[in-house]
Amino acid sequence: MTLPSHAQIVVIGGGIIGCSTAYHLAKDHKADVVLLEQGQLTSGSTWHAAGLVGQLRSSASITRVLKYSVDLYKRLDAETGLATGWKMTGCLRLATNPDRWTEFRRLATTAGSFGMEMHLLSPAEVKAMWPLMRVDDLVGASWLPTDGQASPSDITQSLARGARMNGAKLIENIRVTGFEMDGERIVKVKTDQGDIACEKVVNCAGQWARQVGAMAGINVPLQPVKHQYIITEKIDGLSSNAPTIRDPDRRTYFKEEVGGLVMGGYEPNPQGWVTGDVPEDWQFRLFDDDFDHFEQHMLQAIERIPALETVGVKQMINGPESFTPDGNFILGRAPECSNMFVGAGFNAFGIASGGGAGWVLAQWVVDGEAPLDLWTVDIRRFSNLHRDREWVRDRTLEAYGKHYTIGFPHEEYASGRPAIVSPLYKRLQEHGAVFGSKLGWERPNWFAPAGTEPADVYSMGRQNWFNEVGKEHALVREKVGIFDQSSFAKYELTGKDAQTALDYICANDIAKPAGRLTYTQLLNTRGGIECDLTVARLAEDKFYIVTGTGFRTHDFAWIREHIGEGLDARLADITEHFGTLSLMGPKARDVLARVTDTDVGNSAFPFGHVREIIIAGATVRALRVTYVGELGWELHIPIAATGAVFDALMQAGADFGIKPVGYRALESLRLEKGYRAWGADITPNDSPFEAGLGWAVKLRKDTEFLGRKASETIQAAPLKKRFAGFTVARDDVVLLGRETILRNGETVGYLTSGGFGYTVGKPIGFGYVRHADGVTDDFLTGGTYELVVANERFPAAIHLEPLYDPHNAKVKV
Numbered sequence: 001m002t003l004p005s006h007a008q009i010v011v012i013g014g015g016i017i018g019c020s021t022a023y024h025l026a027k028d029h030k031a032d033v034v035l036l037e038q039g040q041l042t043s044g045s046t047w048h049a050a051g052l053v054g055q056l057r058s059s060a061s062i063t064r065v066l067k068y069s070v071d072l073y074k075r076l077d078a079e080t081g082l083a084t085g086w087k088m089t090g091c092l093r094l095a096t097n098p099d100r101w102t103e104f105r106r107l108a109t110t111a112g113s114f115g116m117e118m119h120l121l122s123p124a125e126v127k128a129m130w131p132l133m134r135v136d137d138l139v140g141a142s143w144l145p146t147d148g149q150a151s152p153s154d155i156t157q158s159l160a161r162g163a164r165m166n167g168a169k170l171i172e173n174i175r176v177t178g179f180e181m182d183g184e185r186i187v188k189v190k191t192d193q194g195d196i197a198c199e200k201v202v203n204c205a206g207q208w209a210r211q212v213g214a215m216a217g218i219n220v221p222l223q224p225v226k227h228q229y230i231i232t233e234k235i236d237g238l239s240s241n242a243p244t245i246r247d248p249d250r251r252t253y254f255k256e257e258v259g260g261l262v263m264g265g266y267e268p269n270p271q272g273w274v275t276g277d278v279p280e281d282w283q284f285r286l287f288d289d290d291f292d293h294f295e296q297h298m299l300q301a302i303e304r305i306p307a308l309e310t311v312g313v314k315q316m317i318n319g320p321e322s323f324t325p326d327g328n329f330i331l332g333r334a335p336e337c338s339n340m341f342v343g344a345g346f347n348a349f350g351i352a353s354g355g356g357a358g359w360v361l362a363q364w365v366v367d368g369e370a371p372l373d374l375w376t377v378d379i380r381r382f383s384n385l386h387r388d389r390e391w392v393r394d395r396t397l398e399a400y401g402k403h404y405t406i407g408f409p410h411e412e413y414a415s416g417r418p419a420i421v422s423p424l425y426k427r428l429q430e431h432g433a434v435f436g437s438k439l440g441w442e443r444p445n446w447f448a449p450a451g452t453e454p455a456d457v458y459s460m461g462r463q464n465w466f467n468e469v470g471k472e473h474a475l476v477r478e479k480v481g482i483f484d485q486s487s488f489a490k491y492e493l494t495g496k497d498a499q500t501a502l503d504y505i506c507a508n509d510i511a512k513p514a515g516r517l518t519y520t521q522l523l524n525t526r527g528g529i530e531c532d533l534t535v536a537r538l539a540e541d542k543f544y545i546v547t548g549t550g551f552r553t554h555d556f557a558w559i560r561e562h563i564g565e566g567l568d569a570r571l572a573d574i575t576e577h578f579g580t581l582s583l584m585g586p587k588a589r590d591v592l593a594r595v596t597d598t599d600v601g602n603s604a605f606p607f608g609h610v611r612e613i614i615i616a617g618a619t620v621r622a623l624r625v626t627y628v629g630e631l632g633w634e635l636h637i638p639i640a641a642t643g644a645v646f647d648a649l650m651q652a653g654a655d656f657g658i659k660p661v662g663y664r665a666l667e668s669l670r671l672e673k674g675y676r677a678w679g680a681d682i683t684p685n686d687s688p689f690e691a692g693l694g695w696a697v698k699l700r701k702d703t704e705f706l707g708r709k710a711s712e713t714i715q716a717a718p719l720k721k722r723f724a725g726f727t728v729a730r731d732d733v734v735l736l737g738r739e740t741i742l743r744n745g746e747t748v749g750y751l752t753s754g755g756f757g758y759t760v761g762k763p764i765g766f767g768y769v770r771h772a773d774g775v776t777d778d779f780l781t782g783g784t785y786e787l788v789v790a791n792e793r794f795p796a797a798i799h800l801e802p803l804y805d806p807h808n809a810k811v812k813v
């Protein structure tokens with residue numbers, strides 16, 4: 001096929017992701033699509049995948065994406081005439097110890113929350129389903145009956161045919177060699193056989209996506225890793241419908257294939273491939289068999305399935321696959337290039353994800369915004385740190401090594417740390433800080449008392465920091481503490497049209513005089529919450545915008561891409577210009593008054609205001625806001641002066657017992673006050689009205705703003721879901737999020753956040769209560785609630801108001 005001179009959308013890569021994206025673009029959107037593949041279709045990672053298809057993930061949206069894959073694989077052959085090899089064998093996950101069993105009980109609850117069938121089985125039940133398996137070391141197993149397996153090449157060919165049937169052109173043996181750019185836009189895709197002009201490009205180049213992206217200046221942080229499995233000869237007595245097995249405590253997986261077994265695993269010592277560019281000539285190629293490295297899996301697998309000791313190995317597959325630093329794939333519009341979209345980095349679940357990933361990516365390409373909350377896989381979750389290939393390699397190999405380890409709550413990665421530290425790092429270490437890392441920043445999670453080791457000890461129940469965090473929490477509620485929040489993302493928007501730009505971008509009214517702050521959501525066209533941040537007006541033509549550490553790239557990209565054409569409004573990321581100290585607690589004013597000459601009394605410096613004040617000789621932007629529900633200020637300090645200001649505050653607050661306080665206390669404090677966290681409680685799937693934040697949407701003003709139309713529609717109809725708080729009377733219940741909410745015994749939703757409130761002395765959860773006919777106050781308060789936690793039901797109380805109100809200094813439970 002010859003290369004057309006123009007296409008609306010060019011998809012690069014003919015693996016499962018490229019073919020699925022092309023299929024959905026052509027079929028669902030009637031787009032004019034050309035797919036370019038440097039070799040033959042499937043010749044990258046796709047042809048040698050093992051073909052296990054699992055669906056349950058910890059994100060509801062990603063689980064939905066994976067469920068869609070299964071639905072598609074079931075019906076695709078009828079549509080295209082090409083079979084996908086889909087077999088709904090179900091999947092068994094084996095547990096050999098109590099912590100793993102707790103993990104599965106929590107997973108079973110998550111499955112229930114997301115509407116997936118999952119059962120917990122006894123060893124005897126497992127034996128009956130899989131007679132060749134040794135089960136004497138099992139505590140039990142989880143059983144997902146709708147999981148299965150498929151043939152990766154067949155699905156891809158079927159998708160390719162479906163794409164062609166709907167008018168897409170798929171061209172093989174043509175290599176993309178570069179892009180012709182107009183600023184940050186691609187205008188032409190260059191190939192070894194000529195150029196093709198286009199409007200949009202979708203980079204589905206698998207492990208090459210990094211180098212293909214680099215040609216347009218974008219960063220796709222992935223790392224190719226060698227992944228091996230074996231295929232055995234026939235095993236007597238093995239059913240062709242045997243469920244797939246995941247045996248995480250032995251780090252192995254199994255799948256039936258033509259009477260034999262496919263067996264592979266995730267070793268703790270993975271072998272990364274190149275950190276530089278991947279060779280171009282890697283069609284249908286594998287690495288040499290590495291039985292020495294694979295032996296660790298073989299030994300474990302024989303223990304599980306003794307027949308493996310004697311059966312012959314037909315073939316070993318040792319192929320590269322792209323993995324990412326957090327084990328999630330990479331989707332969406334690249335922040336550095338306005339018309340390149342990416343679908344790559346599939347962490348050995350590209351076959352399971354392929355159908356659904358192509359569906360949502362196609363929609364994203366056409367609309368320019370994600371069709372649902374895809375934050376966990378969004379390319380904008382990365383930052384410049386992820387341009388460091390060695391850092392990406394180290395973190396990715398750590399994530400690969402953890403693929404099958406028990407996922408303890410609050411677990412932190414260890415590699416590539418410290419990467420970015422605040423000026424207070426050493427000082428906080430001296431206070432016993434136990435750090436976590438967020439987008440590369442070291443941030444104190446909690447402070448270990450003198451004489452104890454400053455380290456987390458992970459467990460499924462209460463962890464070693466529980467009591468210390470309680471003390472930090474109490475200090476903020478009763479006196480005063482300092483949070484180092486220097487990692488906050490900070491932007492400045494300047495120019496004579498800055499207000500006009502923000503009028504359109506922000507749901508709340510930011511058109512206030514200089515010196516005022518506005519808490520606002522930024523909405524998408526569906527009225528869903530894309531960002532949640534604070535806007536401070538510093539001058540007529542200057543706004544200071546502060547958002548969460550992890551949302552730095554995302555929020556910046558969102559704001560920038562929605563600044564109206566031709567407006568005089570320039571957005572700059574100035575995160576590293578300012579350190580941030582949040583001085584919080586009833587004594588915060590007393591402390592602040594001791595270090596500045598500015599009047600910080602309530603009438604001179606009311607809530608929701610910003611002032612420049614001098615502390616320790618530095619000009620500090622003081623924002624009177626709180627995320628903990630106490631009197632307080634966020635102090636934004638020229639970065640070099642952060643240490644001096646911290647020292648001054650610590651000295652001034654000494655007689656109140658002031659101390660630095662960590663992020664785990666912050667979480668507990670904000671839960672009691674009912675403050676929503678973006679990415680968990682409020683996401684692009686949720687509107688401010690459903691989230692109880694309708695008061696922050698300026699519908700009463702005439703101003704046109706992004707998401708207005710959808711907001712009007714949502715507001716006018718009965719809400720089908722509403723955000724509410726829950727407490728559990730038993731104080732040893734560990735809430736983590738995703739626990740099921742039962743109303744009068746029926747599932748009505750699941751928790752989006754969970755934790756412990758030390759002032760109220762109870763576990764606290766937040767989540768949406770759903771009801772198709774509308775959720776009124778009466779509906780909310782008229783039911784009896786339970787939470788399902790690790791598969792056990794606990795009576796719960798619902799709360800429509802914050803659990804703690806500092807003005808009444810009263811606990812409302």
Ligand SMILES: Cc1cc2nc3c(=O)[nH]c(=O)nc-3n(C[C@H](O)[C@H](O)[C@H](O)COP(=O)(O)OP(=O)(O)OC[C@H]3O[C@@H](n4cnc5c(N)ncnc54)[C@H](O)[C@@H]3O)c2cc1C
Nearest residue numbers: 013015017038044045046049050051052176206350351352
């Ligand atoms: C050993 C092994 C076992 C696996 N088992 C499973 C499993 O059981 N279940 C599961 O879900 N997943 C599994 N996977 C993962 C799965 O194979 C991948 O996630 C999936 O194939 C990725 O598909 P892709 O389309 O992103 O990449 P690819 O299949 O690699 O496709 C990318 C394509 O882009 C093309 N390309 C690159 N550069 C250019 C260019 N410049 N111009 C034109 N074309 C270009 C390449 O030639 C390639 O064909 C496994 C992977 C391995 C290695």
